[in-house]
Amino acid sequence: MRKPVYLDYHATTPVDPRVLEAMLPFFGERFGNAASRSHGFGWEAEKAVDLARRRVAELAGAAPREIVFTSGATESDNLAIKGVLEAYRSKGNHLVTMATEHRAVLDPVRRLQQSGAETSVLPPGRDGLLDLGLLRAAIRPDTVLVSVMAANNEIGVIQPFREIGAICRETGALFHCDAAQAFGKFALDVNEDNIDLMSLSAHKMYGPKGVGALYVRRRNPRVLLPAQMDGGGHEFGMRSGTLNVPGIVGFGEACALCAREMEEDAGRMSTLRDRLKATLESALVGTAVNGSMAHRLPGNLNMSFASVDAEALLLSLPGVALSTGSACSSASVEPSHVLRALGIGEQAARSSVRFGLGRFNTEDEVDDAASQVIDAVRKLRSLAPGA
Secondary structure, three states: OOOOEEEOOOOOOOOOHHHHHHHHEEEEOOOOOOOOOOOHHHHHHHHHHHHHHHHHHHHHOOHHHHHHEEEEEEHHHHHHHHHHHHHOOOOOOOEEEEEOOHHHHHHHHHHHHHOEEEEEEEEEOOOOOOOHHHHHHHHOOEEEEEOOOEOOOOOOOOOOOOOOHHHHHHHHOOEEEEEEEOEEOOOOOOOOOOOEEEEEEHHHHHOHHHHHHEEEEEOOOOOOOOOOOOOOOOHOOOOOOOOOHHHHHHHHHHHHHHHHHHHHHHHHHHHHHHHHHHHHHHHHOOEEEEEOOOEEEOEEEEEEEEOOOOOHHHOOOOOEEEEEEHHHOOOOOOHHHHHHHOOOHHHHHHOOEEEEOOOOHHHHHHHHHHHHHHHHHHHHHHOOOOO
């Protein structure tokens, strides 16, 4: 029985064997607590964490002390958004975000609304991109935070985050960027990109699950951020709790690998993605790509198949691992909020599938997956009423 083709790299990535190799000693003989400062076991763990922090910082263009380790991008998003609204309450109570953000941003925003915060949720264009003029118009004197992701987890659209950051600089608002899908896929530099807070996740870039980070700017401007979880003052007082040393080591190693290899990976994934797209479009009528192709993650293809229910399509493809959207809302029966925000009708949204390619995919796998998808779409269309 052949192994299924994995094309769901936006949901999670396999741990790179080199990352696993770096982590393994810290589950066994190097098991110390990085906060134990009185003996060698703790010093060794602390040294490993410091190296990982430097590696994450280098990939982000940041200083090591600006990296706060967390359990993942969801925690980082909550720490950034809730923390800023708490710290800058005297300046204002207004934040701006987009309708296509991940639930890890939209849900904290809704929670803050219930507590009295004012919010502006901006719609994207049909291509998924934010209109910068719309952003300028939305920022007010009492706007303390703008939160816009670097790259969308469903449609792969890359936002003009550097320009967004520049607008925030001009207006005095802080800029938070959820970079879970972007980090390690293409170059990011928090200074050149005018980013004040940035959420990161290891498991989207061939590292382990359960570890991430939040970049918090320390100068020009220094971002004030009160902890959302107390209990010991770890991570510069912003995130208490015993550090996940093996996970952090793996995160650091994943960053080091991406620093060396992401350009090559991106070129190969773009080639495979375009091959998949061309094969599907040449064999099937009634296909449409959702979101901008010009501004897109190299491994992303979000495509609608007319007259086909996406859930039925996935059930017809036991040999291909795909999804209809965010893994964090896969239990929902509602059509994707991202696709609906683009103005895509409910029927088209329900016929959309997300292909996520990654480091370990091969040309043969892509061709195999395309063949299976084509056969399944044709079969489902032949069974449709009126076919």
